[in-house]
Structure formats: structure tokens, C-alpha cells
Amino acid sequence: MAAALRPVVIAAALAVCGWYGWGYLVPDDEAEIRAVLERIAEGVSSGGEGGVSRIARAAALRHEFSPQVTVDAGAPFERLTGRDAVIGMAAKVAGAAKNLDVRFDDVSIVLGSEGDTADVSLTAYAQLTDAAGGHGVDARELKAAFSKTDGRWLVRAVTLVRAIQPMDTR
Amino acid sequence: MRLPLWLAGTNQRRTAIRVAVLISLAFVTFAYVLLPVRGVGPSMTPTIQQDDIVFVNRLSYKLREPRRGEVVAVRIAGGSAVYVKRLVAMPGDRVAIENGILSIDAVPVEEPYVVYRAPWQLRPTTLGPDEYFVVGDNRGMPMELHDMGTTTRARLIGPKTVGIY
Numbered sequence: 001m002a003a004a005l006r007p008v009v010i011a012a013a014l015a016v017c018g019w020y021g022w023g024y025l026v027p028d029d030e031a032e033i034r035a036v037l038e039r040i041a042e043g044v045s046s047g048g049e050g051g052v053s054r055i056a057r058a059a060a061l062r063h064e065f066s067p068q069v070t071v072d073a074g075a076p077f078e079r080l081t082g083r084d085a086v087i088g089m090a091a092k093v094a095g096a097a098k099n100l101d102v103r104f105d106d107v108s109i110v111l112g113s114e115g116d117t118a119d120v121s122l123t124a125y126a127q128l129t130d131a132a133g134g135h136g137v138d139a140r141e142l143k144a145a146f147s148k149t150d151g152r153w154l155v156r157a158v159t160l161v162r163a164i165q166p167m168d169t170r
Numbered sequence: 171m172r173l174p175l176w177l178a179g180t181n182q183r184r185t186a187i188r189v190a191v192l193i194s195l196a197f198v199t200f201a202y203v204l205l206p207v208r209g210v211g212p213s214m215t216p217t218i219q220q221d222d223i224v225f226v227n228r229l230s231y232k233l234r235e236p237r238r239g240e241v242v243a244v245r246i247a248g249g250s251a252v253y254v255k256r257l258v259a260m261p262g263d264r265v266a267i268e269n270g271i272l273s274i275d276a277v278p279v280e281e282p283y284v285v286y287r288a289p290w291q292l293r294p295t296t297l298g299p300d301e302y303f304v305v306g307d308n309r310g311m312p313m314e315l316h317d318m319g320t321t322t323r324a325r326l327i328g329p330k331t332v333g334i335y
Binding site: 108125141142162163165 | 245255325
């Protein structure tokens with residue numbers, strides 16, 4: 001019985017390896033978008049290294065954003081337009097925090113019918129320790145619009161989605 | 171392999187079944203029934219303090235409507251993070267806050283859970299058909315730093331049940 005099962009087990013193992021290998025070598029659009037988000041979260045996060053390293057890491061994120069990107073993530077962040085402004089703010093935040101851990105949870109991706117746009121909903125979660133040693137936690141829902149340019153997925157716009165709508169802004 | 175008596179009891183098979191049942195029950199309970207939430211921030215002080223653990227009943231609002239005065243969880247995106255606030259006004263209510271006192275349809279509301287109170291001001295507003303007004307219990311903090319306002323029925327996960335304080 002064991003000898004008869006061996007080819008089946010080997011075939012199943014090869015199929016699984018092939019499946020993951022294919023996914024690694026030829027990632028689909030959703031996987032690429034998730035990878036962009038992962039790189040942005042890692043690029044903005046900081047912990048332990050010097051200010052110059054953090055700023056350099058944030059600056060490397062410019063390749064993830066469209067040149068005309070707009071970011072409106074809500075207070076205390078100003079509305080930003082243009083890649084340079086976004087990278088500048090990312091570098092400023094990364095440099096100011098002693099420890100900043102950013103991650104994106106609840107990522108939900110809807111690809112456009114043409115295959116070159118995508119709408120992403122996510123929870124941005126940040127834990128930070130500021131220079132004075134104070135701790136803070138923030139979580140907010142964001143919507144990100146992606147567009148595919150020259151084979152790369154770039155962030156085109158980020159907007160805050162308010163789970164609780166303030167009364168004064170109605 | 172025979173496990174020691176003190177670990178597996180006299181009947182290993184029965185013990186294994188009991189453990190499997192307990193694990194399954196725990197999984198179903200925390201995946202579908204109770205949502206554990208750790209308190210972060212001062213907005214629900216003194217009802218819920220920093221690092222308190224509360225459990226939100228995910229099933230309640232599938233079986234009934236939310237009730238005024240309940241402490242509720244409000245979903246952010248997929249629900250890995252939530253707001254925990256008190257539901258103080260329902261659709262159709264005319265809500266206002268004058269000198270820190272909440273009123274619904276011009277009638278002041280008794281709020282025994284509010285210990286700290288600053289002179290907040292919120293002009294009278296009538297809530298729409300899918301608007302639920304939520305606010306924290308800590309009314310002593312600056313109003314501009316307090317997340318409060320309207321949310322929708324779809325974002326209300328459920329009421330707080332028990333807590334570990």
C-alpha cells in the first residue's frame with residue numbers, strides 16, 4: 001500500500017511546489033499590490049537605526065507612488081499632493097519617531113475591469129514611541145487607489161474613511 | 171505511546187475527545203461569538219481603562235436592534251481594530267450637548283456612567299435613518315481630541331458583554 005501511495009505523494013508534493021513556485025515567479029496583480037503595501041509599511045516603520053538610515057529608507061518608497069499621488073489620511077497629517085511631498089512627510093515621520101511600527105491589516109483588493117486599476121480598502125495600524133519616550137497607537141481605515149504603469153502597480157491616491165463621522169463636518 | 175496518568179487520565183481516548191471538543195468550542199466562540207478587545211486610550215474612562223479587556227457579542231445585533239445606552243464596538247475596515255464607544259442616540263433622535271449635558275429631543279439624558287464632564291457644546295442635530303450617535307464616557311477630555319459622531323448600522327459589531335478590568 002505504501003509503495004502504491006508513493007507516486008501519489010510525490011505528485012502532490014510536486015504540484016504544491018509548482019503552485020507556490022509559479023506564484024513566486026509570476027505573481028498575480030493582487031499579490032503585487034500586497035507586496036507594494038508591505039514595502040510601504042516596512043519603509044515607513046523604524047526601530048533602532050539612525051535617523052539618516054530611516055530617512056533613506058523612506059526616500060526609497062518614491063518608486064511605489066505615482067508622481068501625482070494625493071494623500072489625505074486625516075489629522076494630524078495635512079493633505080499632500082505629489083510624490084515628493086509624500087516622501088518628505090514619510091521621512092519626517094520616520095525621523096521623528098524613536099520607534100514606529102506600521103502595518104496594514106484587513107487588506108481588501110478590487111481590481112478594475114480593465115486590469116490596470118485597483119481599489120484597496122485597509123486598516124492602517126501604527127504603534128510609535130516618540131523621542132520623549134511617549135507611546136501612542138493609532139488605527140484608521142484608508143482607501144487606496146492603485147494604477148498600473150509600465151507593468152508596476154503605483155499608489156495614485158489615499159483617502160481616509162471615517163468609521164465615526166464627526167457631527168461638525170456634516 | 172501512552173501518556174502519563176496525570177496528563178491523560180484513565181481513558182486517553184476520552185481525554186483526547188474532550189480536549190478536541192474544548193479547542194473547537196474555544197475556536198467557534200472567539201471566531202464567531204465573542205470578540206476580545208483591549209482598551210487603548212482614555213475616551214471610555216472610567217468605564218473602560220487602558221489595557222482593560224472587554225468582550226463584544228457578535229451575535230446580538232444579528233438577532234436584535236442596538237439599544238440606546240449600550241457600549242458598542244464600531245468596526246474599522248475589516249474589524250481587526252475597532253472603536254469602543256457608547257451608543258447614546260438612535261436614528262431620528264434630535265441630539266445635542268449643552269455645557270456637557272446630553273439631550274435627546276430636548277430632554278436631558280441621565281448618564282450615571284459619565285464621571286468626568288467638561289462644558290462640551292454640540293448644536294442640535296436630527297439623526298438620519300441610518301445614523302447612530304456614539305461617544306465615549308470620558309467627557310472631561312477636550313472635545314476636539316475625542317472621536318465621536320455618527321456611524322452606520324453596518325459598522326456596529328455588537329454590545330460589550332463582560333470585561334476583565
